[in-house]
Amino acid sequence: MKNTQATIRDIAIKLNISISTVSRALRGAPDVNPETKKAVLEMAERLHYEPNRVAQSLRIKRTNTLGIIVPEIALHFFSSAISGMQEEASHHGYSIMICQSLESYETEKQNVHMLAANRVDGLFISMSSETKDYAHIQQLLNKNIPVVLFDRVTDSLQVAKVVVDDHDGAFKAVEHLIKTGCRRIAYIGGPLTFYISNQRKRGYLDALKQYNIAPDEELIVHCDELHHEPVERVKRLLQLPPDKRPDALFCLNDPIALLVLQMLKEQSIRVPDDISVVGFTNEPVSGFIEPSLTTVSQPSHEIGKKAIELFIQQNQDQDNFIPATEVMKTTLVVRNSTRKI
Amino acid sequence: MKNTQATIRDIAIKLNISISTVSRALRGAPDVNPETKKAVLEMAERLHYEPNRVAQSLRIKRTNTLGIIVPEIALHFFSSAISGMQEEASHHGYSIMICQSLESYETEKQNVHMLAANRVDGLFISMSSETKDYAHIQQLLNKNIPVVLFDRVTDSLQVAKVVVDDHDGAFKAVEHLIKTGCRRIAYIGGPLTFYISNQRKRGYLDALKQYNIAPDEELIVHCDELHHEPVERVKRLLQLPPDKRPDALFCLNDPIALLVLQMLKEQSIRVPDDISVVGFTNEPVSGFIEPSLTTVSQPSHEIGKKAIELFIQQNQDQDNFIPATEVMKTTLVVRNSTRKI
Numbered sequence: 001m002k003n004t005q006a007t008i009r010d011i012a013i014k015l016n017i018s019i020s021t022v023s024r025a026l027r028g029a030p031d032v033n034p035e036t037k038k039a040v041l042e043m044a045e046r047l048h049y050e051p052n053r054v055a056q057s058l059r060i061k062r063t064n065t066l067g068i069i070v071p072e073i074a075l076h077f078f079s080s081a082i083s084g085m086q087e088e089a090s091h092h093g094y095s096i097m098i099c100q101s102l103e104s105y106e107t108e109k110q111n112v113h114m115l116a117a118n119r120v121d122g123l124f125i126s127m128s129s130e131t132k133d134y135a136h137i138q139q140l141l142n143k144n145i146p147v148v149l150f151d152r153v154t155d156s157l158q159v160a161k162v163v164v165d166d167h168d169g170a171f172k173a174v175e176h177l178i179k180t181g182c183r184r185i186a187y188i189g190g191p192l193t194f195y196i197s198n199q200r201k202r203g204y205l206d207a208l209k210q211y212n213i214a215p216d217e218e219l220i221v222h223c224d225e226l227h228h229e230p231v232e233r234v235k236r237l238l239q240l241p242p243d244k245r246p247d248a249l250f251c252l253n254d255p256i257a258l259l260v261l262q263m264l265k266e267q268s269i270r271v272p273d274d275i276s277v278v279g280f281t282n283e284p285v286s287g288f289i290e291p292s293l294t295t296v297s298q299p300s301h302e303i304g305k306k307a308i309e310l311f312i313q314q315n316q317d318q319d320n321f322i323p324a325t326e327v328m329k330t331t332l333v334v335r336n337s338t339r340k341i
Numbered sequence: 342m343k344n345t346q347a348t349i350r351d352i353a354i355k356l357n358i359s360i361s362t363v364s365r366a367l368r369g370a371p372d373v374n375p376e377t378k379k380a381v382l383e384m385a386e387r388l389h390y391e392p393n394r395v396a397q398s399l400r401i402k403r404t405n406t407l408g409i410i411v412p413e414i415a416l417h418f419f420s421s422a423i424s425g426m427q428e429e430a431s432h433h434g435y436s437i438m439i440c441q442s443l444e445s446y447e448t449e450k451q452n453v454h455m456l457a458a459n460r461v462d463g464l465f466i467s468m469s470s471e472t473k474d475y476a477h478i479q480q481l482l483n484k485n486i487p488v489v490l491f492d493r494v495t496d497s498l499q500v501a502k503v504v505v506d507d508h509d510g511a512f513k514a515v516e517h518l519i520k521t522g523c524r525r526i527a528y529i530g531g532p533l534t535f536y537i538s539n540q541r542k543r544g545y546l547d548a549l550k551q552y553n554i555a556p557d558e559e560l561i562v563h564c565d566e567l568h569h570e571p572v573e574r575v576k577r578l579l580q581l582p583p584d585k586r587p588d589a590l591f592c593l594n595d596p597i598a599l600l601v602l603q604m605l606k607e608q609s610i611r612v613p614d615d616i617s618v619v620g621f622t623n624e625p626v627s628g629f630i631e632p633s634l635t636t637v638s639q640p641s642h643e644i645g646k647k648a649i650e651l652f653i654q655q656n657q658d659q660d661n662f663i664p665a666t667e668v669m670k671t672t673l674v675v676r677n678s679t680r681k682i
Contacts, residue, residue, distance in 0.1 A: 048480050050458060065455060073439070074420035082414065086441065090448075095455045098414070098439040100427065107431075114406060114436045117391060118459050139389050288629040 006047035014043055066311070067115035068098045068124045069108060071152070075255070076283045077300045078126065081150065084304025085124065092312055094121070103226070105130040112136045116145060122311045127152040129226060132193045146314050150307045151298075153325075154195055160310040161325040162303050166196050169296040169330035170203025173278045174250055176294070176332060178211045180339040182248035182276055186219040186237055188230050188260070189252050197222070197252055200280065204250055219246055223256075230256045231263045238269070247275060248338075254279035254286050257293055261337065276338040291336035299328050347388035355384055407652070408456035409439045409465045410449060412493070416596065417624045418641045419467065422491065425645025426465065433653055435462070444567070446471040453477045457486060463652045468493040470567060473534045487655050491648045492639075494666075495536055501651040502666040503644050507537050510637040510671035511544025512551075514619045515591055517635070517673060519552045521680040523589035523617055527560040527578055529571050529601070530593050538563070538593055541621065545591055560587055571597045572604045579610070588616055589679075595620035595627050598634055602678065618678040632677035640669050 008026070012019045017036065025032045025040035032040075043049075066089055070078040082098060089096050099115065101108035108128045113136075115123055123140060125147060134156050140147050141159065150162040177185050187204045190197035201220070208215050219237070223229040230251070237246050251257040257279030264271055271277055271291055279286060282297035306326050314321045349367070353360045358377065366373045366381035373381075384390075407430055411419040423439060430437050440456065442449035449469045454477070456464055464481060466488060475497050481488050482500065491503040518526050528545045531538035542561070549556050560578070564570040571592070578587050592598040598620030605612055612618055612632055620627060623638035647667050655662045 048483070050454060063459075065459070072420075073414045073423065074417065076415065079413075079415035079420065082441075083443075086443070095451055096440070097455070097459075098441075099437070100423075100439075102424075102427070110436055113391065114438070118404075118406070118438075142389070285626050285629055288626055288631075290629075290631070 006044075006049040008049075010047055011040060011043045011049060014047070015039055063119050063121055064094050065118070065120050066094050066096045066122050066124065066308075067111075067118070067120035068096055069101055069111045069115070070098070070126045071101050071103050071128050073098065073100050075281075076285075077151070077281050077298060080300035081126075081304035081307075084301035085308050086304075087301075088305040088308035092308070094308075101128040103128045103130060105133070109136045112140065116140060116143070120145070122146040122148065122315070124148050124150060124307050124311070125152075126150050127154065129190055129194055146311055148307045148311050148314075150303055152196060158323050160307075160314060160323045162307045162310065162328065163196075163199075163325060164298045164303065164328045164330050166199035166330075167203040167206070169280060169298070169332075170200040170250070171207045172203075172330070172332045173280070173294075173296050174204050174207035175211070176334065176338060177248045177250065177276055177278060178207065178213065179341055180272075180276065182339075183213060184216070184219060184244075184246045185213075185248040185250055186221065186234075186246035187250050188221050188234060188256055189223065190226060191224050192222050200252060218244065223252075226252075226256060227259075231259050234260050234263065238267075249275060249277050251277065251279050254281040254283040254293065254295055257295065257337075258283075258285065258289065261289065261291075261293065271337050272339045278338060282333055287333075287335065294335045294338040295333050297331045297333045299330075303328055347385075347390040349390075351388055352381060352384045352390060355388070356380055404460050404462055405435050406459070406461050407435045407437045407463050407465065407649075408452075408459075408461035409437055410442055410452045410456070411439070411467045412442050412444050412469050414439065414441050416622075417626075418492070418622050418639060421641035422467075422645035422648075425642035426649050427645075428642075429646040429649035433649070435649075442469040444469045444471060446474070450477045453481065457481060457484070461486070463487040463489065463656070465489050465491060465648050465652070466493075467491050468495065470531055470535050487652055489648045489652050489655075491644055493535075493537060499664050501648075501655060501664045503648045503651065503669065504537075504540075504666060505639045505644065505669045505671050507540035507671075508544040508547070510621060510639070510673075511541040511591070512548045513544075513671070513673045514621070514635075514637050515545050515548035516552070517675065517679060517682075518589045518591065518617055518619060519548065519554065520682050521613075521617065523680075524554060525557070525560060525585075525587045526554075526589040526591055527562065527575075527587035528591050529562050529575060529597055530564065531567060532565050533563050541593060559585065564593075567593075567597060568600075572600050575601050575604065579608075590616060590618050592618065592620050595622040595624040595634065595636055598636070598678075599624075599626065599630065602630065602632075602634065612678050613680045617680060623674055628676065635676045635679040636674050638672045638674045640671075644669055 008019055008022045012022045022040050025037045073079050086096050099111035105128055137157055148160045153161045153163055187201055189201055205215055221233045257277055261277055279293050279295035282295045286293040286295050349360055349363045353363045363381050366378040414420050427437050440452035446469055478498055489501045494502045494504055528542055530542055546556055562574045598618055602618055620634050620636035623636045627634040627636050
């Protein structure tokens with residue numbers, strides 16, 4: 001397909017002057033005759049000339065574009081974090097481009113390569129649950145492309161990070177379950193290598209410890225896949241003998257908790273009378289379902305804004321920048337899927 | 342910030358051969374000594390050399406990247422359409438980049454310029470509700486950049502389009518209201534220049550006509566702003582004398598219907614006993630709220646896939662391509678915000 005975007009050359013030909021004069025006029029160089037300059041600017045407008053940012057970026061190495069990679073934009077947590085990012089980025093004159101990995105490590109790698117090839121000025125990544133190898137991100141760092149990780153992060157990379165206090169959020173959720181009389185609390189978590197899942201498990205275990213409840217390995221579930229496996233694993237827990245069965249489920253996130261609630265409803269198991277359920281994220285749907293879901297709310301919009309702030313700081317003072325991890329606080333939102341205290 | 346991405350030049354220096362030999366080796370040209378070629382490929386891998394897609398795109402004018410602009414990714418309709426696009430695009434070897442206009446005409450223009458500057462191979466746009474001028478899109482067409490419009494389209498541009506049958510969807514929704522005994526049905530629409538709003542209004546009017554109900558101008562509401570104005574306008578309708586008051590609200594989309602439902606609940610107005618409410622889109626929340634929302638479901642995922650298909654067709658046979666408008670069918674989903682027949 002022929003690309004007919006107007007170039008500096010087109011302007012030069014139309015005005016019968018040299019390409020270098022056009023270039024200098026467009027740059028606002030002082031050594032151009034004012035009338036020539038006026039003619040160049042008018043012709044540029046008439047031809048809808050746009051500075052070829054691709055060619056330009058080869059010279060000035062700045063695109064004023066930021067790239068964002070998230071697992072899935074349909075999850076409210078991510079679309080809300082992105083809205084915070086876009087708000088803050090536009091204050092600083094940056095536009096943003098978004099890609100989704102759809103929880104696939106391969107797609108995440110492709111996204112990283114595409115955005116790097118388009119010379120974004122910075123990359124903001126929340127990693128897929130499949131990602132166990134960070135070479136694709138390390139390569140960006142080796143090329144001096146600033147990277148900020150958010151929410152789904154790893155200890156293996158020395159970069160700025162924005163996370164929520166997953167440990168504290170999980171602790172508060174499990175403490176609430178204990179205070180409402182639950183004793184056999186199961187943790188329905190993600191893959192063993194999944195950072196946020198492990199942080200939340202630590203909070204779960206510490207809450208049990210604080211209230212002198214011995215953890216039961218049988219009640220700690222790690223799912224490699226997050227769409228079908230959690231429900232199947234919960235079904236198996238419910239088939240345990242009555243004294244082994246859980247009386248509460250603390251789920252890695254709201255999407256899992258919602259799938260579990262649906263299954264419990266289908267099996268006519270009453271929530272919270274027979275079993276309590278707690279999520280993590282506070283997706284909008286969670287306040288609407290019956291029973292509404294008790295969950296840990298994350299400040300998603302603020303996480304997005306903070307990620308951009310860290311990038312701006314890094315960009316302003318590259319020499320003294322030390323990669324920091326910002327930890328944002330969560331709030332427990334008590335609704336009807338847990339018993340009253 | 343210094344960009345340290347490896348270049349062809351770095352490979353040439355390391356191997357002490359010419360840049361042109363490296364370039365030919367990487368291209369797989371036949372006139373390169375097999376051992377030299379092997380050495381070049383190994384060095385390219387060692388240095389994590391990536392073909393500079395920015396420089397490359399200046400030559401081959403293809404980036405294998407598609408750009409998508411939507412009003413807001415947080416709306417399920419758009420995230421679902423994007424998931425359909427990403428699925429279909431990846432089948433054809435394209436990656437996608439997403440931008441959101443946040444219903445701002447200015448941001449939409451910026452997004453168009455940014456994606457065009459990054460030389461995407463095609464652009465998929467669902468326009469902001471503010472957009473009344475299409476010059477920014479016409480300019481893309483003048484530059485031979487293929488554009489596909491979806492959902493939020495305009496008759497003013499000669500491009501491929503994917504829309505739902507808004508007229509038919511609205512007709513079915515209003516017919517359902519009439520069949521359940523409603524007679525004073527209000528239409529809560531968008532700006533007067535908003536294409537889909539006008540299509541849905543036509544369907545609304547035709548349904549009234551078919552059942553011999555005279556339309557009442559007082560019950561036809563056009564909102565320029567879609568977050569606060571609709572609720573305020575409905576409040577005013579409810580203050581009309583009893584014989585003028587609406588007994589049903591057909592809303593432009595689910596987000597508006599959900600805000601209206603919330604307000605009615607706050608004012609203890611019973612749905613559907615006092616007033617029936619119907620939406621358009623079928624957002625996931627709509628099935629969860631109390632009462633659940635009767636709405637018109639759009640095949641969002643299929644709309645996304647179809648948009649990519651139209652682009653692929655256009656790309657394969659540019660000369661014979663005639664911009665077509667694909668019209669997708671909707672389904673009425675009857676829930677509890679309307680009375681039983």
